[in-house]
Amino acid sequence: MLKISNIKLPIGHDSHALLHAIIKELKVNKEQIQQYQILKRSLDARKKDQLHFVYQVVVTCQDERKILQNKRLKNIEPYQETTPISLNIGDKPMQHRPVIVGSGPAGLMAGIILAEYGYRPIILERGKDVDRRAKDIDEFWQTGKLNPESNIQFGEGGAGTFSDGKLTTRIRDTRIDHVYDYLIKAGAPEEISYINKPHIGTDILRNVVKSLRDMVLNAGGEIRFEHKVVDIELENQKVVGVHVHASDKHETTYIETNHVILAIGHSARDTFHMLNEKNVAMDPKSLAIGVRIEHPQTMVNQSQYGEYYDHKDLGAAEYQLVRKKDESLDRTVYSFCMCPGGIVVAAASEDGGVVTNGMSYHARDLQNANSALVVNIDPEDYGFQPGKSPLLGLEYLRKWERQAYEVGGRNFFAPAQLVRDFLEGQPTTDLSQSSVIPSYKPGVTPADLRECLPEFVIDALKQAIRDFGKRMPGFDFGDAILTGIETRTSSPLRIHRKESGESINTAGLYPTGEGAGYAGGIISAAVDGLKIAESMIQSYSNQSFQ
Incomplete structure (x- = not known):
């Protein structure tokens, strides 16, 4: 496969223009083109009287080696496909199921991967599922009656669910393509994988979030809504469990676990206070x-x-x-x-x-x-x-x-x-x-x-x-x-962690995503969730949950 960059086409071009441009760039006949796919499309608006689209495409065609040897052809190079996620499972014992605190992008992506690899994660979300959450938000906007546990900041999907659904990011990470794949499988428009400044929109994103939830559940994970982690039990500064208040049942329960992925958002101020009281290492930013x-x-x-x-x-x-x-x-x-x-x-x-x-x-x-x-x-x-x-x-x-x-x-x-x-x-x-x-x-x-x-x-x-x-x-x-x-552009602090993702002074705690200070937006938070889950999978065995 070949990658062609910097194909320029005018605004309003017809559906055949891109194929003709590919043929011209490669200097081949139409019959030699087997298939092509858009990798990136951006708008060049620097000159207002000469607006045009710029494409990057991947092409499968005959005589690719011969084409690459033609030094007169510019902007053409071999294309390397993104490899699927494949992890070697670790051998350290994991006695209890891992707990994920928060069902935003970081928490959902960590939950999907852990579930797919057989770790049966439990996602604890203080807010409601996205449909009931939307009703609470609408009531707040119409009447001014705020539900402190179900609002734009708290609930299934995180704060980004009720935003523009913007997917731009400054990070460079191969996991970005995997996040796009999951989002598209969950119902996001395919164009998010190639347009320069992709967004989903809050209306579509709400349904995408529900499909991501189903991915977690179908792979063996669990999500508990209206379950707020009010305390993390430590012994010798090691995680041994979490105390959870179930607001729908008006009771507090205890879950044994030695691994907590802390995927809270930037507005979980009460949780920040609790972590500070536990002497979890953090600094303002x-x-x-x-x-x-x-x-x-x-x-x-x-x-x-x-x-x-x-x-x-x-x-x-x-x-x-x-x-x-x-x-x-x-x-x-x-x-x-x-x-x-x-x-x-x-x-x-x-x-x-x-x-x-x-x-x-x-x-x-x-x-x-x-x-x-x-x-x-x-x-x-x-x-x-x-x-x-x-x-x-x-x-x-x-x-x-x-x-x-x-x-x-x-x-x-x-x-x-x-x-x-x-x-x-x-x-x-x-x-x-x-x-x-x-x-x-x-x-x-x-x-x-x-x-x-x-x-x-x-x-x-x-x-x-x-x-x-x-x-x-x-x-x-x-x-x-x-x-x-x-005031809520990012987290007010950063919770320090090792290269493995584990807190530098609290064993078994994995600060993740935007609330922990390691992301800024849907994509970077989702990537961070994948990164932390991968690290856990590569270190710990899933044999206890089979």
């Missing part, structure tokens, strides 16, 4: 705090696509902006989790705090585009010094979430401000005349964001918005809406 900014999606399309802004072959446009710190700006500001054609959602997991996030459906066809716009926060900014609590960052974020709750009206309404007023340093008193309609539910309160964000964050956001407006026309649009506050 850099955070980010800011707002959600909403623009008309058509404006973003025009800015990114130029005259092609409404072309049928182009989906809703995205952007990714970074203003790095320099002499005039003492910290980095960046867009995060941009949701084209989406909505801003209430993402609180604690009473008395306002948290925002973004969400899109697969079609990305709603009126507004939104993105987090956040400012980097270092541990020194919230007073951390060696010897102080690693939970200081967590408390810092909680402080501002509670302040936003007060400013919003103590009813989970979010404080919102027009970009025009924000830049001029004056409060917004009326949003009804804005051409951009805020999408956040339960609702927004016109406000002054200076009342619920640190002064240095306000100053940095102002400078960045003006700068981004020069780089992306319309970004500083006066009617754009800023909704506060965004």
